[in-house]
Amino acid sequence: MSETASQPTGATAGRCPFSHAAPATAQAELKHPERCPVSANAAAFDPFSDGYQQDPPDYVRWAREQEPVFYSPKLGYWVVTRYDDIKAIFRDNLTFSPSIALEKITPTGPEANAVLESYGYAMNRTLVNEDEPAHMPRRRVLMEPFTPEHLKHHEPMVRRLTREYVDRFIDDGRADLVDQMLWEVPLTVALHFLGVPEEDMDLLRQYSIAHTVNTWGRPRPEEQVAVAHAVGNFWQFAGKVLDKMRQNPDGPGWMQYGIRRQKEHPDVVTDSYLHSMMMAGIVAAHETTANATANAMKLLLQHPHAWRELCEDPSLIPNAVEECLRHNGSVAAWRRLATKDVRIGGVDIAAGAKLLIVTSSANHDERHFADADLFDIRRDNASDHVTFGYGSHQCMGKNLARMEMQIFLEEFTRRLPHMRLAEQSFSYVPNTSFRGPEHLWVEWDPAQNPERAQSALLDAHVPVRIGEPSSHALSRPVVVERVEAVADGIVRLRLAAPEGGTLPRWAPGAHIDVECGETGLSRQYSLCGDPADAGAFEIAVLRESASRGGSAWVHDTLRAGMRLKIRGPRNHFRLDEEGRRAIFIAGGIGITPISAMARRARELGIDYELHYSGRSRATMAFIDELAQQHGERLYLYVSDEGTRNDLDALQVDAHTRVYACGPARLLDALQAASEAWPEDALRVEHFAASVGQLDPANEHAFEVELKDSGLVLTVAPDQTVLDALRRANIDVQSDCEEGLCGSCEVRVLAGQIDHRDVVLTRAERETQSRMMTCCSRAKGARLVLEL
Structure with a gap:
């Protein structure tokens, strides 16, 4: 299929790039469109139509779902519609030249x-x-x-x-x-x-x-x-x-x-x-x-x-x-020129081809944005949008x-x-x-x-955040529906969506941040209820003897009917739902995420054991519920009854994953025991980060090369990688900035990482492919990041 004389010309003077079943002149192609593999939708694509002007993502929905890369004979361009393909094009500005970005898309007379x-x-x-x-x-x-x-x-x-x-x-x-x-x-x-x-x-x-x-x-x-x-x-x-x-x-x-x-x-x-x-x-x-x-x-x-x-x-x-x-957004699409033969989304594109990359379509790609058509002002990955472009040509x-x-x-x-x-x-x-x-x-x-x-x-005015938004800003109101004591010093809270609304979906291992009063204090608590319950979240809070204000505020202040603000849920402690066998280990209040994981393992039919340790039965939450749910799969270890979990006796093979949450001494003992286990068998949820104040006297400066942006930055001894990225106008989300939440993770392409977070597993660290920019640093002189 080729263009009529009045249509704008494309990379090959408007000629269709496909090989046809039989040689044909341009006029013959128009008479016999069945010889051309351009689909009916692609042939009808017109970015100057009212449908595209009113709602570009909806206009090309068919393409995102069925034909993510197609040739438009009316435009003379290849059209690209999916997020990953468009991000890859932005990343490689040598193969995909921006030289036609300001070229007249309609040649003038x-x-x-x-x-x-x-x-x-x-x-x-x-x-x-x-x-x-x-x-x-x-x-x-x-x-x-x-x-x-x-x-x-x-x-x-x-x-x-x-x-x-x-x-x-x-x-x-x-x-x-x-x-x-x-x-x-x-x-x-x-x-x-x-x-x-x-x-x-x-x-x-x-x-x-x-x-x-x-x-x-x-x-x-x-x-x-x-x-x-x-x-x-x-x-x-x-x-x-x-x-x-x-x-x-x-x-x-x-x-x-x-x-x-x-x-x-x-x-x-x-x-x-x-x-x-x-x-x-x-x-x-x-x-x-x-x-x-x-x-x-x-x-x-x-x-x-x-x-x-x-x-x-x-x-x-x-x-x-x-x-x-x-x-x-205000930018619907950008243009690029293929400088060599290349494959995009499984489609071969010839050198010299012109590309219309529909960034507004990428921003509605369900593969990257869950419920992409839903307008959600608390969407936690909203800033992943490509409205500003990406890489070295980002706005x-x-x-x-x-x-x-x-x-x-x-x-x-x-x-x-x-x-x-x-x-x-x-x-x-x-x-x-x-x-x-x-x-x-x-x-x-x-x-x-x-x-x-x-x-x-x-x-009054609200402080402006110059740069990417922090997930600290993503608070949502909830109503305390119920407060009940579930053990000595432990209360369970049921937090419901206001006005009968729904709350975000979550998976076992997730946690929320609770804003404790008007002081700006925020504390993380694991979700321990039923993920299928979309109307409420449940958490359990232990009153810490050395409380920094969070748990004491929860116990002393919160009552049914009160409102508070939360953020999340977020999850860096996920259950492998494809796994064959799981061992769950909880100490004290660490039972909160573990109880949700064990419930899910039972639902999926995974072979599992649940090991729960505490000082006394009176201080251990949910014992009766857990016994009812898990029967003989539940093992209790109560210190004042003289029982103790023998971690070295755990049977951990290549098909077993061990999930643990509890006090530092339990996690340290598990870390030691795991040295004899298959690699990456242990998955841990920490209560707190171990990252301290950065001491410039004990640090060295190093360089970070930003592969996609074409920049080389110096990270000073008194500076985090995250700080250096912000000063260079590079978007990276962050939240806790303690190496605990995983929000600021980036991909590392080269260099040795000095890992200081508590998010990545041992095996993940050994790949040297990911780091938390808020705390981790370079062991040597240089890191190369995919930014």
């Missing part, structure tokens, strides 16, 4: 080309579409203003602008958020960041739209000349502003920073590059943020429960931003966008929590890659504005 030429239009390579070896040296030279510590300086300005614009319509009861705020504020912030004078805002909006349509759209022949004039004027505007900046290179702004760096690196930061980046930067720094925020507000107001939770708990805003970027301005979106949502949730979507239909500027509603009408009752009754409302 000679008249429009003549118009562009008359303006001296000469758009060159930028950081977006530049190949190596030019790209990374330029990125390194120009990256510093985008790091979190430098972006903090812009926060007061973003807050001031946001407040001023909301003030303009707060008492009107109706507003188009796009026209009245979400376009102009990001544009003003972008100009401020770049160092461009704030002038001709309406004109710049027209220029920006024209640039989008010219590059990623399908303007009709009669529209192309008008678009060309706007783009030509934009080009000349950018040149004039740059000339002014050269007269004052010490002024604030990223472009002035680039002019100063040009003096040090004239071969890296060239004149043509600065002119091209001036124009591209104005678009990139504001249009995507404007669209992303409009998409986010539309999405949140379409989900009133999520909007209400955000209004009640602003600490959820950072992760809500990530989920909005995942579920309905440098991502954290500026995050900051703006957080501040916008904070202002709206605090001042207009009663806002709702007005009746309307949504339209989008037709193009393959960037999307956001052209208008977003909202309504509210000004008489209900909270600030009319609470004058102090405007004085």
